[in-house]
Amino acid sequence: MGELIKKAPLSYFFAIFVQVVMLVMLSMIPASSVASAASVPLRGVIEGFYGTPWTEAARLDMLAFCGKSGLNAYIYAPKDDPYHREKWREPYPEAELADLARLVTAAKADGVRFIFAVSPGLDLHLGAGEAADRAAMLEKCEALYALGVRDFAIFFDDIESCDGAGQAAFLRAIDQELRARHPDVHPFLTVPTQYSYDTMQDGAGNSSDYTRAFAAGLAGTDILVLYTGDGVARGGLTADSLAAARNLYGGRPLGLWWNYPVTDYDEAKLALGPIEQLPLGDVPAIFYNPMKHERLSKIALATGATLAKNPESYDHEAAWHQAIEDFADTENHRTAAKRRTPSAATQPRASKAPARLAAAMETFADHSTHMKNIWADIGRPDAPAFRHAVDNLFAAIDQGAPEAVTTSRLHDLDARLSAIEQDASILETNLDPATLAECQPQLHRLKALATACRTGLRLLEVPNDKAARTDFHAARAALAKDTAAHISDDALQILLDGITERAGE
Numbered sequence: 284m285g286e287l288i289k290k291a292p293l294s295y296f297f298a299i300f301v302q303v304v305m306l307v308m309l310s311m312i313p314a315s316s317v318a319s320a321a322s323v324p325l326r327g328v329i330e331g332f333y334g335t336p337w338t339e340a341a342r343l344d345m346l347a348f349c350g351k352s353g354l355n356a357y358i359y360a361p362k363d364d365p366y367h368r369e370k371w372r373e374p375y376p377e378a379e380l381a382d383l384a385r386l387v388t389a390a391k392a393d394g395v396r397f398i399f400a401v402s403p404g405l406d407l408h409l410g411a412g413e414a415a416d417r418a419a420m421l422e423k424c425e426a427l428y429a430l431g432v433r434d435f436a437i438f439f440d441d442i443e444s445c446d447g448a449g450q451a452a453f454l455r456a457i458d459q460e461l462r463a464r465h466p467d468v469h470p471f472l473t474v475p476t477q478y479s480y481d482t483m484q485d486g487a488g489n490s491s492d493y494t495r496a497f498a499a500g501l502a503g504t505d506i507l508v509l510y511t512g513d514g515v516a517r518g519g520l521t522a523d524s525l526a527a528a529r530n531l532y533g534g535r536p537l538g539l540w541w542n543y544p545v546t547d548y549d550e551a552k553l554a555l556g557p558i559e560q561l562p563l564g565d566v567p568a569i570f571y572n573p574m575k576h577e578r579l580s581k582i583a584l585a586t587g588a589t590l591a592k593n594p595e596s597y598d599h600e601a602a603w604h605q606a607i608e609d610f611a612d613t614e615n616h617r618t619a620a621k622r623r624t625p626s627a628a629t630q631p632r633a634s635k636a637p638a639r640l641a642a643a644m645e646t647f648a649d650h651s652t653h654m655k656n657i658w659a660d661i662g663r664p665d666a667p668a669f670r671h672a673v674d675n676l677f678a679a680i681d682q683g684a685p686e687a688v689t690t691s692r693l694h695d696l697d698a699r700l701s702a703i704e705q706d707a708s709i710l711e712t713n714l715d716p717a718t719l720a721e722c723q724p725q726l727h728r729l730k731a732l733a734t735a736c737r738t739g740l741r742l743l744e745v746p747n748d749k750a751a752r753t754d755f756h757a758a759r760a761a762l763a764k765d766t767a768a769h770i771s772d773d774a775l776q777i778l779l780d781g782i783t784e785r786a787g788e
Contacts, residue, residue, distance in 0.1 A: 325507075325568035326591035327356030327395065328584060329540060333547040334575050336361035339382050341577040343389050348581055350393030352588040357390060358436060358472070358570055359383070360400035368402040372419040374426060387431045398434040398472060399427045404442035409449035420457050428465060435461065436472035445476055447493040451500020458506055470505040472568075474540060479511045480528045490531045498532040507568060508532060509540040516542040516659035522562035538568030543661050544583035545572040549654060551769050553579060553725050556652025556662045557586040557603035563594040576721035582606045582648060599663075607648060611641035617715040640713050643706035647722070650703075650729060650771035666774035672696055673778045680743070680785060690744065696778070697740050703733040703775075724768035731762055732775040739782035746786070756788065 327349060330337060337345070342357075349357055361367060366375050375383065383399075390397035401423060408416045424435055437457065439450050458471040475497050477483045483494045490498070501508065510528060512520045520539075529537050539561070544554030554574060563569060571587045573580035585606035590597045650669070653662045664670065676692040678684075707730040711719065719726075735758035742751040759779070769776075782788075 321564075322353075322593065323563050323566055323569050323591040325356050325396070325538065326588070327354045327358065327398075327570050329358040329360055329570040329572050331358065331360040331362065331400075331540070331570075331572050332545050332575060333362045334550070336364050337575070337577050339385065342386055345573075345577055345580075346386065346389050346393045346395050348584070349395045349588075352585055353592045354584070354588045355394065356396040356398060356434075356568075356570070358398040358400050359386070360402065360436070360438060362402070362441075367400065369405060371401050371403045371423065372416070374423070380426065380430070383427065384430045387427075391431065396434050396469075397432055398436055399424075399432045400436035400438055400472070402438040402440070404439045404444060404450075404476070407444070407450075407453065409444075409446055409453060413449075413453065417453065417456055417460075420453075421460060424457070424461050428461075428468070433465075433467055434469050434472075436474075438474040439476045440474045440478050442476055445493045447475070447496030447498075448500050450476070451497050454506065455500060455504055458504065470507060472507045472509060472538070473501075474509045478509070478540070479515050479517075480513045480524060480531075483510070483528060483531050488527060494531050498535065501535075502533065507538050508535065509538040509568065509570065511540050511542055514658065514660075516545070516548070516654065516661045518543075518559050518661040520561055522564070525562050525566070536565065536567045538570070539563075539566060540570050540572060541587070542572045542659075543654070544574050544580055546574050546654060548659060549656060550575070551724075551767065552654065552772075553651045553722060553770070554654050554662055555579060555582050555648035557599040557606070558583055558590050559661075559663065560597055560599055561590065561594070563591065578718050579721050582610055585609060603648075604645070607645045608641050611644050614640060614644075614713070614715055614718060617718075618713060621715075639706075639709055643709040643713075646703055646706040647710055647726065647729060650774060651725060653773055655772070664773045665771050669699060669771075670774040670777065672699060673774065673781065677781050677785070693740050693744050697737055700733045700737045700740070704730055704737075707733070725770045728762070728765060728768045729770050729775070731758070731765070732771060732779060735759060735762060736775060736778050736782065739779065739786060742786050743782060752786070752788075755782075755786070759783065759788070 328345060330342070330345075346357060349355070359367075366373060366379065374380075387397045401420065403416065403420065420437070424432075427435070437454050444450075454471065454473055462468045462470075475483075475494070477491055477493050477497075483491060485491055513524055525537070529535060541558070541561070543558060544556075546552060546554050553576065558571065561569070569587070569591050571584055573584060582603070583606075586599060586602040589602040589605075590599070650666045653665045654660075672692070672695060676689070676696055679689040679692050707726050710722075710726055714722075735755065738751055738755045738758055742748055742755050745751065762779075
């Protein structure tokens with residue numbers, strides 16, 4: 284052995300040295316840096332909201348965004364496309380079919396699977412007349428197959444019928460027949476009528492009659508079932524809750540239809556926050572339902588892409604900051620391109636400091652993240668840091684803190700409010716007109732709230748200031764009349780209400 288070592292060339296020892304160094308270096312690198320956690324296999328956007336569907340241009344833009352951000356699927360399911368839902372049996376007219384063909388072609392170029400969905404449940408015949416409806420569904424799918432579609436979905440959401448066994452039999456028959464005709468068609472996706480955990484079970488964790496029948500009817504198939512989590516639009520999904528939902532389907536893997544940033548149940552507010560951390564370790568698919576505002580939806584969707592690509596290392600705040608930076612960069616490119624066109628004179632004057640756009644957009648988005656009504660509660664609280672400052676001020680006032688402390692906190696909040704006014708003005712001046720159109724009412728209200736609160740702070744500091752009281756009363760009256768938008772429910776609105784209470788208004 285010693286003789287062999289003596290005769291070995293130097294290159295032999297150098298090669299061993301390099302290998303040892305590499306092994307040592309690799310041992311020092313976190314495992315997450317060497318190989319990222321498994322991505323969710325099917326991850327994308329579902330155009331599934333109620334209201335005016337996106338335009339073809341918006342869909343093409345979204346497909347390009349999906350491809351660039353790592354989302355690999357798009358479900359075409361606009362509730363208000365009549366040929367998707369109300370007139371599902373009728374073939375698409377030639378013009379609409381040509382539009383869909385362009386989308387399918389674009390999706391392939393962008394590396395995105397185009398999933399065509401039909402929602403027949405409003406008037407689907409199960410039992411008597413089912414044969415004719417099966418034929419109509421297959422004909423519909425064949426027309427899209429001819430355009431290049433290889434992924435299909437049948438949805439049974441938001442309908443009165445709860446015939447789980449009948450729906451499952453219909454879906455199973457279509458899946459089997461179309462895939463027998465065309466082996467390159469992927470397994471169907473579906474959404475049941477009871478699509479959230481709170482409706483899928485009886486309150487004690489046992490399957491509802493509908494869920495039991497629907498699950499049994501799909502047993503033995505590879506049809507992918509999507510559900511919305513604990514509620515229709517409810518955050519805080521846990522691994523235990525996900526497992527409980529899967530148990531209702533006999534352990535079948537369930538995909539997620541995540542209802543954020545969709546706002547079709549409260550269009551006066553925008554959902555501009557990050558997608559929360561979700562337990563996606565073995566989830567086969569996740570689809571994010573967006574707003575009707577295609578451009579602004581990209582902030583949340585970009586964070587959702589980051590989450591779905593690497594669930595274990597996801598940092599929702601870091602992803603959100605990056606999404607806003609990217610959003611602002613795109614806006615700056617849009618406005619710069621328009622300034623170079625012959626019609627630039629007709630465009631709004633650009634700011635001398637476009638770099639401020641990202642910071643201004645972050646301020647705006649920070650105040651519009653939480654969606655809540657009697658059944659929805661999703662998205663992180665609006666402007667948590669600002670709310671903390673509000674709570675500190677009110678604590679000082681209510682607990683009789685030294686005047687210097689209260690005054691300092693008043694002035695701190697006034698400076699924050701002034702910055703909000705300035706940031707809103709930056710956005711009004713620098714956003715591309717089409718983007719500004721998506722958020723103008725909310726921007727106007729944000730600025731009006733900030734101005735009203737500044738007046739109120741002046742009143743708290745000098746209670747006998749009659750001019751401030753008059754201005755504050757007028758500002759509150761104007762805000763009460765403005766029902767087109769709302770924003771910062773958890774922060775600025777709390778400040779305004781608190782000032783009103785403490786100023787004796």
